Amino acid sequence: MVSCLLARAQTPGRYDIVISEIMADPTPVVGLPAAEYIELHSRLPHPCTLTGWKLQVGNTLRELPSLSLDSAGYCIIVAARNLELFDELGIQVTALSSLSITDGGQRITLYDAGGGVIHSVAFKKSWHTEPVKQEGGWSLEMVDERQPCIGRGNWGSSTSPTGGTPGASNAIRGVLDDPDAPFLERLTLTDSVTLRIFFSEPVRPSPPIPLESCAITPAIGITDISEVPPDFNAWDIRLAETPHFGVHYRIDLIGGFCDCAGNAIATAGLPFGVVQPPTARDIVINEVLSHPFDGADADFIELYNRSSKIIDLRDVKVGSGGDTLPGKAVVAVSGGRQLFPGEYCALCKDRDHTLAHYHCPDERALQQCDSLPAYNNGSGIVHLSTIGLQPIDRLAYSEEMHYSGLLSNEGVSIERLRVDAPTQDDANWHSAASTAGFATPGYRNSQSGAELPNDDISVTPKVFSPNNDGFEDFTEISLRFTQPGNRLTIRIFDRYGRSVRLLVNNEYCGSEALFRWDGTDDLGQLLPTGSYIAVIEWRTPDGKSKRAKRVVSEWRVEN
Numbered sequence: 001m002v003s004c005l006l007a008r009a010q011t012p013g014r015y016d017i018v019i020s021e022i023m024a025d026p027t028p029v030v031g032l033p034a035a036e037y038i039e040l041h042s043r044l045p046h047p048c049t050l051t052g053w054k055l056q057v058g059n060t061l062r063e064l065p066s067l068s069l070d071s072a073g074y075c076i077i078v079a080a081r082n083l084e085l086f087d088e089l090g091i092q093v094t095a096l097s098s099l100s101i102t103d104g105g106q107r108i109t110l111y112d113a114g115g116g117v118i119h120s121v122a123f124k125k126s127w128h129t130e131p132v133k134q135e136g137g138w139s140l141e142m143v144d145e146r147q148p149c150i151g152r153g154n155w156g157s158s159t160s161p162t163g164g165t166p167g168a169s170n171a172i173r174g175v176l177d178d179p180d181a182p183f184l185e186r187l188t189l190t191d192s193v194t195l196r197i198f199f200s201e202p203v204r205p206s207p208p209i210p211l212e213s214c215a216i217t218p219a220i221g222i223t224d225i226s227e228v229p230p231d232f233n234a235w236d237i238r239l240a241e242t243p244h245f246g247v248h249y250r251i252d253l254i255g256g257f258c259d260c261a262g263n264a265i266a267t268a269g270l271p272f273g274v275v276q277p278p279t280a281r282d283i284v285i286n287e288v289l290s291h292p293f294d295g296a297d298a299d300f301i302e303l304y305n306r307s308s309k310i311i312d313l314r315d316v317k318v319g320s321g322g323d324t325l326p327g328k329a330v331v332a333v334s335g336g337r338q339l340f341p342g343e344y345c346a347l348c349k350d351r352d353h354t355l356a357h358y359h360c361p362d363e364r365a366l367q368q369c370d371s372l373p374a375y376n377n378g379s380g381i382v383h384l385s386t387i388g389l390q391p392i393d394r395l396a397y398s399e400e401m402h403y404s405g406l407l408s409n410e411g412v413s414i415e416r417l418r419v420d421a422p423t424q425d426d427a428n429w430h431s432a433a434s435t436a437g438f439a440t441p442g443y444r445n446s447q448s449g450a451e452l453p454n455d456d457i458s459v460t461p462k463v464f465s466p467n468n469d470g471f472e473d474f475t476e477i478s479l480r481f482t483q484p485g486n487r488l489t490i491r492i493f494d495r496y497g498r499s500v501r502l503l504v505n506n507e508y509c510g511s512e513a514l515f516r517w518d519g520t521d522d523l524g525q526l527l528p529t530g531s532y533i534a535v536i537e538w539r540t541p542d543g544k545s546k547r548a549k550r551v552v553s554e555w556r557v558e559n
Contacts, residue, residue, distance in 0.1 A: 012048050012112065014232075015148040015260070017041070017069070018119045019108055021076075023139040023164055024101040025125075030137035031162030033085035036101045037076045038108060039166055042069040043145055052113030057099065058106045067094050076166045091167025103136070109230050119148055120230035121155075126297075126350075129156040139164030144176040149202040149232075149260035152352070178261035184253060184270050185364050188312055188336025195237045195251065195272060196336065200363070202232040203257045203265060209235065213255045218247065234335075245274045248310075248340075270364075272338055275312045278392055282307035283316060283384060284423060285395045286344065286416045287432070289439050291377035293411035297350035298357045299375060300366075300441050301382055303332070305339045306419045313337045313367070316392065318347060319383035320373035324391075326383040330371040337367060346441035347372055357411070358439045365442025395423050403431035403468045404524045412438040415445035417516070427516045433470025446470045456480050457536060459550045466519035466526060467556040474518040475552050477503075477534055484510040485541035492517060492552075493533045500527060509538070519554045529555045 021039035026032065038055070042048060051066045055077065067075055075092040078085075079099040086093045101108075105124035112118055128134045139158045147154050153176070158164045160171040180200075187197045197214075205213070209225040214237055216222070221240030228234035243249060252269035259265075287302035301318055305311055313333040319326025332347055339345055347369040348354040360366055375382065378399050384392040402409045413432045421428045432439045436446035447470070457479050464472040477490060488509045492501035500521045507513075517534070521527055534550045 012042075012044060012050070012118065014116070014118055016044050016118065017048075017050070017110060018043060018142065018145060018148045019110060019121050020074075020142045020145060021139050021158075021164060021166065021170060022101065022108065022121070022123055023166070024105070024123070025103040025136040026163075027136050029163075031160075032139075032164050032166065033082065035078055035082035035085050036099055037078045037082075037086075037139075037166055038099070038101070039074060039076045040069070040110070041142075041145060042071070042073050043148075044069075044071060046071050047073070050112075053118075054111040054115075055096070056107075056109040056111065057101060060100070062096050064096070065094050067092075074167045086166070089167065093167070107230070117229040117232075122151070122231075123155065124152070127152050127155045133157040137163045139166075141165065141170040141172050143170070143172055143174050145173075147176050147178060147260055149204075150176065150178065178259065178263065181263040181266050182257075182259045183266040183268060183364070184251075186333070186337040186367070187251070187270050187272050188314065188338060189243070189272070189275065190236070190336070192242045193239045195239060196228065196234055197237065197251065197270070198234045198335065199265070200233075201259050203259055204232075205257050210255070213253065213257070215252050215254055217250045217252070220249065243272075243274050248273050271340060273310045273340075275315070275338060276309040278307075278309070278311045278316055278386060280390075280392055281423075282309055282311060282392060283339070284393045284416070284419055285382050285384060286419065287346070287413050287440065287445060288375070288382060288395065288397055289411075289413040289441070290375040290380060290397065291410050291412070292353070293357060296353050296357065298353040298411075299349040299372065300346045300354050300413075300439075301372070301375075302344060302346040302441055303339070303384070304416075304419055305341050305343050308341050310341070311339050313339055313345065315387055317383075317385045317387060317389070318369070318372065319385060320375055321381055322383065323381070325389060326373075326381075326385065328373045329383060329385060329389065330369070330373065331387070332369065333367055344442050344444075348441070354441055357437075358441055359437050360442050362442060393423055397429070401426055401429040401431075403466075403473065403518060404520050405466065405468060405518075405526055406431060413440070415440065415447045417445070417447055418514075421514065427514065430474065430516070430518075431468055433473065434468050435470040447473065457548050457550060459534060459552050462551065463553045463555065464519070465556045466554060474516050477515045477517065477536070477550070479509070479513045479536070479538075481509070481511050481513075481538075481540075483541060487539040488513060489537045490515060491535045491537075493535060494527070495531050495533075500532070503534075517552070519556070526556070527554060 020041035023037045049068045053064045080095040083095045107122040109120040110118045141158045182201045185198045185200045224238040257265045286304035292298035314336040316332040317329040319329030321327030349372045351368040382395045401414045414429045430447045433446035464475040486509045490504040531553045536548045
């Protein structure tokens with residue numbers, strides 16, 4: 001492992017002073033004063049004085065009074081009106097004219113006198129370990145002060161009987177193991193010559209960052225590399241020239257950069273290029289999980305770039321509700337993320353929960369979307385649009401799109417079968433296979449179909465097993481007509497000649513059509529194992545009636 005843990009300077013630098021405890025919602029009171037506070041903790045082995053430092057809470061920036069911290073010392077910051085409430089606790093307290101912390105969460109950033117970011121925390125109410133403590137009276141505490149780069153994973157509810165530990169060692173203080181190496185996660189062109197690359201977690205270079213730290217193929221010169229505050233999980237790379245349209249470039253990281261734990265960054269690079277604005281069906285909705293297990297925030301909407309364009313997801317909005325226009329719409333990735341042709345991206349309500357519940361071969365294909373709209377469990381509408389709300393794709397989903405043999409669709413996504421087939425077609429959706437863990441966020445769907453066969457009428461496969469194991473769970477009847485404008489009916493008969501399923505009823509078709517049968521009857525019940533006959537009848541535009549039969553067999557393994 002490459003070591004890049006930095007030596008401490010006498011003057012407090014980045015992460016030498018950390019925000020170690022946050023009381024955002026002090027009521028109902030558990031045992032502490034009914035007052036908000038922010039705790040600062042020095043990680044230095046010697047005393048230090050902070051003069052001209054500033055604290056930003058949300059959009060409010062205020063200068064702190066000059067204060068001194070002992071070696072490994074603590075100080076809490078409160079509103080002036082609440083200063084006396086902490087007199088009896090015997091702790092170091094400093095006051096601001098006012099202090100207002102949003103209960104649900106916001107960013108808190110500590111700056112030194114020169115405006116450099118020392119530490120920043122974008123906390124959320126959901127960081128509380130126990131849901132009951134989200135209701136108020138309990139502080140959020142940092143677990144391991146040696147891992148200030150870690151966000152949510154390094155915070156939890158105080159376990160102190162008083163609801164918090166202001167001015168003292170945190171009740172949940174412990175040692176966190178961070179074995180995961182950081183990696184290049186995504187990138188975007190912020191302007192014509194600035195490439196911003198994002199890491200999976202903050203990295204710690206030794207500024208200034210050498211220009212030789214990155215290599216671009218085909219070659220483009222680099223004139224500057226700078227960190228992006230306040231999280232330091234991104235770099236801005238200034239290019240010597242504008243990338244050429246239509247060229248696929250690649251950037252690779254060179255050098256032993258590490259995270260706060262000293263894990264060396266993985267060397268894999270990422271492609272990039274000049275993007276184009278999305279238009280209708282360039283990107284399609286490819287998978288939807290709206291009903292996660294046990295109410296966990298593992299919801300996701302998977303997108304697939306079926307175009308030949310490089311598209312930036314900062315130019316795409318994802319929405320919910322509404323009919324022609326979404327009732328709510330947010331930018332898919334506000335910071336930017338280039339999506340290449342043939343690439344998948346799952347927008348997650350809570351990326352960590354999605355990773356915990358489902359297999360994902362490439363974590364870079366999962367993208368946190370903090371403001372992902374809420375989607376109803378049973379039915380709802382997913383919108384994709386441009387920033388100007390021009391439609392890109394739309395899906396009105398329902399429980400009927402799921403495999404009817406499921407006991408419950410909780411934790412089961414619906415997957416698109418073909419990206420070239422219409423989105424709003426129930427026959428183009430199916431429950432994710434059980435063998436894939438009931439969802440495939442960020443990679444090829446478990447139920448993806450093959451290309452249409454060349455026969456005029458074909459059944460594929462002729463023998464199928466409707467048990468949702470991801471292997472031949474349904475059969476597909478594909479048709480190719482010599483001319484469009486046909487009226488089509490498909491009935492399924494059992495071996496005794498009884499009609500068991502009206503699959504298609506006098507439906508208007510173009511020159512191609514594709515229909516799926518999952519082995520159920522007209523009531524949605526699975527039929528017995530056996531051979532069945534698909535009778536296909538259609539009337540051509542010139543009034544001629546035609547008829548064909550195809551044999552299809554159903555079998556399934558009983559659990």
